Amino acid sequence: MDAQHSTVFQPVIRPAGLCGVLVSFGDGLTEPANRAALAYAAAVERAGIAGIEECAPSLVSVFIRFDPLAVPLDVIIGQLSTLLAQQDWHAAALPEGRRFIRVPTVFGGTLAPQLDEAAMVAGRTVQEARQDLSEARLRVQTIGFAPGQPYLGLLPAPWNLPRQTNLTQAVPEGALVVALRQLVLFSVSNPTGWRHVGQTALKLFRPDSTEPFFLRPGDEVQFVPVGPEVLDHVRSDPNGGADIQVIR
Structure with a gap:
């Protein structure tokens, strides 16, 4: 198509x-x-x-x-x-200088409480949902809504989820949310109508840096599942423990 x-x-x-x-x-x-x-x-x-x-x-x-x-x-x-x-x-070929970034991510649990609900709406088991979201290698399609905030896609067809009818008052910085076959990684704490399925320690908006936005359109990202103890360990790292490779 x-x-x-x-x-x-x-x-x-x-x-x-x-x-x-x-x-x-x-x-x-x-x-x-x-x-x-x-x-x-x-x-x-x-x-x-x-x-x-x-x-x-x-x-x-x-x-x-x-x-x-x-x-x-x-x-x-x-x-x-x-x-x-x-x-x-x-x-056309994608722009040069793109990177492949693997980001440690906690899926579900108290840190990302809507994974079970998102899986149900997608018609997937929680295990299948975690596998779908963690195995996908997604492109940063654009930056928007908040400083340095990426829209990543596209996910497989079952993840063409509608937004929630109610607004979540706030998700934290580093929250991974899903809707419309896309994942959005939050650069700051904000309200959202998308479901909170994962949590990272990645700091996307760095106003004191010469490059305040960590991700760029065209970069590719994979969210690697880890436990909460690993996330706690990498919170002091602005890159949230991410592995960064230049795409040749």
Whole structure:
């Protein structure tokens, strides 16, 4: 379905406000559409187009902010269109410099109390749920909602869970939550409508660092199951005991 979707959807360029352009590669989240957004955003950055001040990929689109006093909208759209026509972005290689990060994670129990409920909604046993979520190697599709907070996917089809009807008042920093075939790892404590299934010690938002966001779009993450005692041991490590490898 994803491959078929990539051949049917034609990328669209739209103005977004007075100083923005939105380039969309899908009308719904698929692996090829997210791949296209990441690859195209990296290409825009490399191109160094005059007047562009910001380039930010989202799940299936890229937002480009430009200086309308320096470059007219039609010129920016023309240059972006030329770049867009150079290749099939749905089949493009992902950006260089990505990393594979294995994060120690406690699944279920008092630290992640909604694993059992999420498993039931997904039609999986708790053991199957823990296996699904810990064996998946997921891409950081975008960063959003809170500083440095990643959306990771895509999970297998049974995990296309709806959000909860009630709001959880707060989950802690490092909480792993699930819905809509995605996992979200919380960078700060926040309310959520997604189910809390895992807990990590990873600090994603580091405001005093030269790179305040630990994860970047395109990175790949796997959540490795550990016991609570292991998590306690790695809490003093900003990386939460994660193993980090550069993807060659």
